[in-house]
Amino acid sequence: MQEKIIKYIEELSSEEIDESIEATEDLLGSGILDSLGMMKLIAFLEEEFCCKVLPEEMVIENFMTVLHITDYLETKLVEKQ
Amino acid sequence: MDFSWTQKQIEFKKEVIDFAKTNLGTTYIEEDYNCKFSKKDWKACADFGLLGLSVPKKYSNQKEEVDVLSAILAMEALGYGCKDNGLPFAMNAQMWTVQTPIAHFGTEAQKDKFLPKLTSGEWIASHALTEPEAGSDVFSMQTTATKTDGGYILNGKKHLITLGPICDFALVFAVTNPKVGKWGLSVFLVEKGTEGFTVSPNKAKMGLRTVPIGDLTFTDCFVKEENRLGAEGAGWSITNHSLELDRCSVHASQVGAMERQLEQSITYVKKRKQFGKSVGRFQSVSNRIADMKLRLETSKLLLYKVAWLKSQGKPAMLEGAMLKLQISENFVNSSIDAIRNHGGYGYLVENEVERDLRDAVGGVIYAGTSDIQRNIISQIIGL
Known part of the structure; x- marks a missing residue:
């Protein structure tokens, strides 16, 4: 799950970031994603x-x-089951 | 793919058109000239049930729940039947950017307190997001809400706020935690008369002159915790929640106005004779009419697609941006064409043709300019 999400975010923001994204990085706060990017995610x-x-x-x-x-x-998927 | 409306929806649309033609003003020349808001028309729309279309029926005078598609169709009908473009614009602003967020994020106490007063027309509310230095870059806002005992202290200024000068309360966005950027926004319901909350007089503008617009200022304004809408930090989610529905509905009324405009143009160019024949027989005029028809129909397609997506609970980021861009630009272009079709007659204020152009220009600016919509579209499709 984590890999899929990181891969998608990296595709979304390929021009804004040079290094791979860490799972603990603040996505909106650090500028990896803007509001529209977050909505797409x-x-x-x-x-x-x-x-x-x-x-x-x-x-x-x-x-x-991430x-x-x-x-x-x-948590959400467990609740769904 | 089924583009048809149900008989019930078609009848509802007719009812709204009949209501608007019978009960709303027949001319708005004086109101437009004097920048005068019609509380009478607002209340008539509320009594008919239009203001309640964006919330569950328990908070309005609707007899049954109204689906999104029917609500959008009703607002299109209002745009067609009401010659004042300002009234549906202001109603949509309150319905989708104040009432809907309260209905979704509000506590039961907030819903019970605010929604019936809004849908009945007793109270008027404004959505206060834009600031002098935070327009398109809205999340750079400066208004702060500092936590204190029992509530928050608001400081800051909101700018270009629709219905601001006459609002009974405002739904206000403020920064509660500047360290977390967009996640640090919260929303407050600030009532008229609250100490430290002031509104400016109405500001005259190019079009939509029947809708008061102005600034809201908060100076050490204490707001009780019970007046915070949603959780602390829910501001970003609240801005996004009804954005697409608001775009859909406000532009539905523009589509209605474009249909009215087209019919007026056709009637006029058939009747007006020059060089021994109707001016509509000249290709330069008939081509313009064809362009107006094409703009109307392409606008409807985008409008109904977004309305359908929202009725299915689906996201419509790309479609919503295309709708906003296409319909607002189409309304400007068709408004110019309507004036050309009417010639000198269309240029005179007394004939109520030129007003549509002045009203239409606001549409390419408010709720995300055409430039911003193009940015959103290009970003979503991969640029």
Whole structure:
């Protein structure tokens, strides 16, 4: 899951970053993604992992870093089962 | 692929058109000239149920839940039936950028307190995001909300706020945690009369002159914690939540206006005779009419696609940006063509043709300029 997400973000932001992304990097805060990039990432996550990200769930606790995203998705997928 | 509307939706559209033609002003020359807001028209729309289209029926006077497609069709009908483009513009602003966020992110107490007053027309509210130095780059905002006992202290200034000068409360975005950038925005419902909250007088503008617009200033303004909308840090999510629906609906009314404009043009160029025949028989005029029709139909296609995507709960980032760009630019171009079709008659204020052009120009600026929409489109498709 983590690799897929990092690969997608690197594709999204290939011109902005030279090095590979760390799972603990602040995606919006460090400028790896802008608002539109974050919305595209959320659309990708919904499609790739067959889940619905609710508007109230789009907060720093769930989307600050790739690590936060994977934790959030894993919890969500467990809830779905 | 099915582009048809249900009989019920078609009847609802007709009802809205009949309502608008019967109950709203027949001319807006004086209101436009004097920058005068019509509370009477606003209340008539509320009583008819239009302001309630963006929230669950328990907070409005709707008899049944209205789906997104029907709501968009109703706002298109209002744009067609109402000659004042400002009224649907202002209504859409409140409906989708104030009411919808409260309906989704609000506590039960907030919903019960604010929504019935808004949908009934008793209260008017504004969405306060833009600042003097934060327009297209909206997340560079300077307004702060500092946590204190029982609430927050707001300081800052909001700029170009639709309905700001007459609002009973404002939905205000402010920075609560500057260390985390876009994640550090929160939203507050600030009521008129709150100490430290002031509004400017109405500012005259080129078009949409029946809609008051102005600045909001917050000076050590204390807002209770119970008036924070959503969680601390939910500001980014709240801005995105109803953005596509707002674009869809406000431009639905422009599509309605374009249809009205086209029909007026056809009637006029058939009636107006020069050189022994209707001016519509001249190809330079008929070609313009054909272009107006094409703009109208391509606008409808994008509008209905986005409305359909939203009705399915799907994202519409790319489609929403294309809709905003295409419809707003089309409305400007068709408004110029409508004046050309009417000649000198169209240039006179008293004939209410030229006003559409002045109203249309705002559409290529507000809620994301055409330049920004092009940036979004090109970024989404891979540039």
